[in-house]
Amino acid sequence: MTTEELVAQIRLKKSFLCIGLDTDxxxxxxxxxxxEDPIFEFNKAIIDATHHLCVAYKxxxxxxxxxxxxxxxALDKTIKYLNTNYPELFTIADAKRGDIGNTSTRYAKAFFEDMEFDSVTIAPYMGKDSVEPFLAFKNKHTILLALTSNKGAYDFQIKLISGKELYKEVLETSITYENSENLMYVVGATKATFLSEIRKIIPNSFLLVPGVGAQGGSLEDVYKYGANKQIGLLVNSSRGIIYASKDEDFxxxxxxxxxxxxxxMKKLMH
Amino acid sequence: MTTEELVAQIRLKKSFLCIGLDTDxxxxxxxxxxxEDPIFEFNKAIIDATHHLCVAYKxxxxxxxxxxxxxxxALDKTIKYLNTNYPELFTIADAKRGDIGNTSTRYAKAFFEDMEFDSVTIAPYMGKDSVEPFLAFKNKHTILLALTSNKGAYDFQIKLISGKELYKEVLETSITYENSENLMYVVGATKATFLSEIRKIIPNSFLLVPGVGAQGGSLEDVYKYGANKQIGLLVNSSRGIIYASKDEDFxxxxxxxxxxxxxxMKKLMH
Known part of the structure; x- marks a missing residue:
């Protein structure tokens, strides 16, 4: 899927919601x-009931x-079901993979070609030659972990590296990678105040924002500091949506x- | 497997060789x-022919x-074959996973409990709460990426963070994690001169060293600067061993x- 198609969906549905299929x-x-396949049956029911309200599944x-x-x-059936029935939806394999060169290419092929996901999340620690193999796929998107929403993010991501926080160094370095126009970034919602800093470095990229809802981030803050001209946000909610009920009406x-x-979201977009 | 059992194997076989099963x-x-299953048949033949010369498969x-x-x-059959026929061998799932809290626990269960690997490789970017869920498993080992052997390692790992290189910050922080005695580290062989620095921080931990052979690292340097009293090294070779021939005598x-x-290795250990 192209970025333009994703933006068009966001405007059409007045939603930048991503639903996390963390099926347990x-x-x-x-x-x-x-x-026979409870995981797929659950996903299918959730997708059928929510596809008109969101623009992405993760x-x-x-x-x-x-x-x-x-x-x-179950995963394979889920992505095939999405691509067959709701091809307008953006799909994210939240895999947080990362390896070198040819090995990264294998992960990329698994998620982009075999399973036909639109995007995959990637860890940046191994640098350029662990990320570029993913970027080489046309109309596929590589979502790099920048600033995550967990406590452990403080261990390294916000420490100063060469005079700036590591996550900023990751952002600044990543935009020099070949085909960097295929990059998006994971930015934890609980760090909404960091968003304006991030937007100075990557004004045009899409941000995947977990942590709204159960993890406590504010949707208003995320929009205020994170939205750009093409919205540029995918805000994820998992548990708060998919486990809203354990009964037959789930x-x-x-x-x-x-x-x-x-x-x-509609209100914020107006 | 306990660290003591691994060390005993190394002394018995006079080998700290790990063979990478990168089956293509x-x-x-x-x-x-x-x-019917060419991947497994290849692995099985390689394992049967080499198990007495190495202490680990990855x-x-x-x-x-x-x-x-x-x-x-094929992976499942391979690990079952190893655990059934050669339980004395240390097994490494080179997965480079990393996610937060409960999600990390799921990866840990997949590799440690369901597949019964002895260890798994993990990316450190998300910090403490992405690593500790792996460390909680008794007699299982978490092999943290510290300094990798690829060019991209220069992007972030050797940049200065809080006055020291990021990979050193990763090492120093990781030893404060709960159950840190279950940690091992990936250290690229092509950076053998870094090894003495690393040994100052983690004198007793095992190091998994890729990059000897095809990637150009020197086994002598790795041993000289990296070995400790219990050897503390697993040196990996993949392509140089498993693709030594494409014929029936592979x-x-x-x-x-x-x-x-x-x-x-035997010579170095004397």
């Missing part, structure tokens, strides 16, 4: 456990990998939660 | 492609993930290559 067999409604790959072969089959309740966020 | 369908002997997960479900099945040729390295 211990948290999904128990009546689904009778199904399965965190750890949740699927944790179930082994069964989990990978999909409707998920849609209700998603609608609340979409309404706030 | 385009590089394995063509006669294997007729098999599949790079990207190579398996790239083949989708089929790749995960496994014997792999053993021959492994033997050359093991002989050098």
């Amino acid at each position: 067999l211990e948290k999904i409604p128990s009546h689904l456990l009778k199904e 399965p965190n790959i750890a949740f699927y990998e944790a179930y082994g072969i069964k989990g990978w089959i 999909a409707q309740k998920a849609a209700k939660s998603a609608l609340q966020l979409q309404k706030q | 369908l385009e590089k394995i002997p063509s006669h294997l492609l007729k098999e 599949p790079n997960i990207a190579f398996y993930e790239a083949y989708g479900i089929k790749g995960w099945i 496994a014997q040729k792999a053993a021959k290559s492994a033997l050359q390295l093991q002989k050098q």
Whole structure:
């Protein structure tokens, strides 16, 4: 998917909501456990009920990998279901991968070509030759971890490196990479005050913002300091939407939660 | 596996060789492609031919993930084959994972419990709460990326953070993590001169050293500057061993290559 197509969807739906498909067999409604593939059935129901309210879905790959072969089959069915039925939606493999050269290319092929995700999240620690193999794929997007929303982010990301915070060094270095126009960035919502600093370095890039809702970030702040002319934001919510109910009405309740966020977004976009 | 058991194997075999199972369908002997599971058959033959010369095997997960479900099945069969037939060998899932809290726990369970690897490689960028979930597993080892052997390592890892290089900050911070005795570190062999600096910070930890052979590092330097009282090294070779031949004798040729390295190691250990 091109960035223009993503922006068009955001304007059409008046939403920059991304729904995190962090599907956990211990948290999904128990009546689904009778199904042959409960993970996929849960995702399918959530997608069918919420696709008109969001512009992106983001399965965190750890949740699927944790179930082994069964989990990978469910992931594969989920991405195929999305691409077949809702091709207008942007898809993010939240994999946080990163390796060198040819090995990175293998991860890129797995997510971009075989599974046909639009984007994948990548850790920056190994630098240029671990990121560029992902950037080489046309109309695919590499979402680099910049400033994450967890406590451990303080360990390294905001420490001073060559006179500036490491996450800024990551941003500034990454824009020198080949095909850097294919970069987006993960920026934790709980650090909304950092957003204006970040926008000075990367005014035009899309930011994937986790941590609104359960992790406590403010949507208003994120929009105020993070939005650009083409909105440039994907705000993710996972648990707050997909686990809104454990009963048979879980999909409707998920849609209700998603609608609340979409309404706030619509208001902010006006 | 305990560290003591690993050290005992190293002394017994006079080897600190780790063989990288970076199995690529385009590089394995063509006669294997007729098999139902060529990846596993290749791994099995390599393992049977080399297990007495090395102390560890390290599949790079990207190579398996790239083949989708089929790749995960081959990986699963490979680790089961190792654990059943050669339980004395240390196994490393070279996955370079990293996520927050509960999500990291899912990756940890996938590799430590479901697949029963002894260790997994982890990226440090997200800090403490992305690493500690792995460290919580008893007799399992978390191998943190410190100083990698690729060019991109210069992007961030050796830049000064709070007055010292980022990789040193990673080392120093990581030893304050809970259960840090379960940490090992990835240190690129092509940076052998950095090893004495690293040993000042982590004198007792095991180092996983890629980049000897194809990537140009010197085994002598690695041993001279990196070995400690319990050797404390796992030196990895992948392509130089597993692709020593593309003919029917590939496994014997792999053993021959492994033997050359093991002989050098034996000499160094005397």
